[in-house]
Amino acid sequence: MVGTWLIWLAMSDPLQNPAALRPRKPDWIRVKAPMGKAFNDTRALMRRLNLATVCEEAACPNIGECWTKKHATVMILGDTCTRACAFCNVKTGMPRAVDLSEPQHVADAAAELGLEHIVVTSVDRDDLADGGASQFVKVIEALRRTTPTTTIEILTPDFRNKADAAIEAIVAARPDVYNHNLETVPRLYPTIRPGARYYASLRLLETVKRLDPTIFTKSGIMVGLGEERLEVHQVMDDMRSAGIDFLTMGQYLQPTPKHAKVIDFVPPKTFEAYAAIARAKGFLLVAATPLTRSSYHAGDDFAKLRDARNAELARKAPVPVA
Numbered sequence: 001m002v003g004t005w006l007i008w009l010a011m012s013d014p015l016q017n018p019a020a021l022r023p024r025k026p027d028w029i030r031v032k033a034p035m036g037k038a039f040n041d042t043r044a045l046m047r048r049l050n051l052a053t054v055c056e057e058a059a060c061p062n063i064g065e066c067w068t069k070k071h072a073t074v075m076i077l078g079d080t081c082t083r084a085c086a087f088c089n090v091k092t093g094m095p096r097a098v099d100l101s102e103p104q105h106v107a108d109a110a111a112e113l114g115l116e117h118i119v120v121t122s123v124d125r126d127d128l129a130d131g132g133a134s135q136f137v138k139v140i141e142a143l144r145r146t147t148p149t150t151t152i153e154i155l156t157p158d159f160r161n162k163a164d165a166a167i168e169a170i171v172a173a174r175p176d177v178y179n180h181n182l183e184t185v186p187r188l189y190p191t192i193r194p195g196a197r198y199y200a201s202l203r204l205l206e207t208v209k210r211l212d213p214t215i216f217t218k219s220g221i222m223v224g225l226g227e228e229r230l231e232v233h234q235v236m237d238d239m240r241s242a243g244i245d246f247l248t249m250g251q252y253l254q255p256t257p258k259h260a261k262v263i264d265f266v267p268p269k270t271f272e273a274y275a276a277i278a279r280a281k282g283f284l285l286v287a288a289t290p291l292t293r294s295s296y297h298a299g300d301d302f303a304k305l306r307d308a309r310n311a312e313l314a315r316k317a318p319v320p321v322a
């Protein structure tokens with residue numbers, strides 16, 4: 001069994017291998033090697049339907065585990081992003097025209113994989129008038145038609161400088177979960193997420209909740225980029241003020257030497273401490289471990305979210321007068 005686990009950094013001569021100059025990943029960053037029939041079947045399906053996945057494009061460390069369970073996060077609107085965030089491995093450039101067959105292909109993939117819950121994300125499409133919002137709507141509609149029992153989670157860009165109508169259209173299509181990641185603390189935005197604005201992202205999530213309070217809202221940050229503990233606590237407070245239900249936190253991993261450096265590897269105990277504070281601040285659900293990613297275990301977490309909301313509603317229900 002040991003042979004099926006990888007520690008994702010080969011230690012070798014720095015003169016031969018520049019990766020060896022990067023800090024060694026600690027033992028707790030262990031991932032399952034991508035292999036096996038289910039993994040290969042998932043990949044073959046994505047290729048056949050001409051779908052990109054964030055699992056591959058972002059070089060996600062969990063791909064072995066997720067794809068073996070046939071959980072893949074589809075990335076719509078192509079594989080080329082109009083932004084160049086310092087943490088992200090997705091390629092930057094001028095994207096191709098929107099693929100009109102993509103919404104049905106996403107729905108077909110969900111049906112073939114037998115997904116109870118699907119996560120759909122996209123690249124940033126600042127080149128499109130609506131930022132790609134209408135494609136999200138078409139994907140939701142195709143999923144509802146083709147596989148009506150599948151619950152739908154969307155992880156969208158910030159739709160910065162786009163009309164509010166873009167967000168309103170997506171909310172009207174009623175995804176079950178609306179996710180948009182804040183990614184990091186506001187002080188680090190100019191270097192890590194230069195094309196975005198912290199308060200614009202918060203406002204997007206606040207708007208979704210205001211337009212339809214029944215949609216779960218979700219957001220995440222990466223740690224290990226040089227953020228301070230109190231800055232993370234402030235982000236949690238800001239998220240709660242925007243009514244965000246579900247917080248995810250994971251360790252940032254540098255995808256290539258060209259990307260932002262890892263400043264520190266945050267130990268699992270610190271993640272536990274962050275999670276305890278976040279729960280105390282009132283999130284319905286918190287997922288915080290080194291390998292947590294937005295879409296990691298998203299189906300299981302959706303069931304937990306529903307249970308947590310039902311429990312909260314039961315607590316708040318008026319006690320019948322005898």
Ligand code: SF4
Binds near residue numbers: 067
């Ligand atoms: S955590 Fe999300 S992005 Fe990573 S492999 Fe799993 S489904 Fe894909």
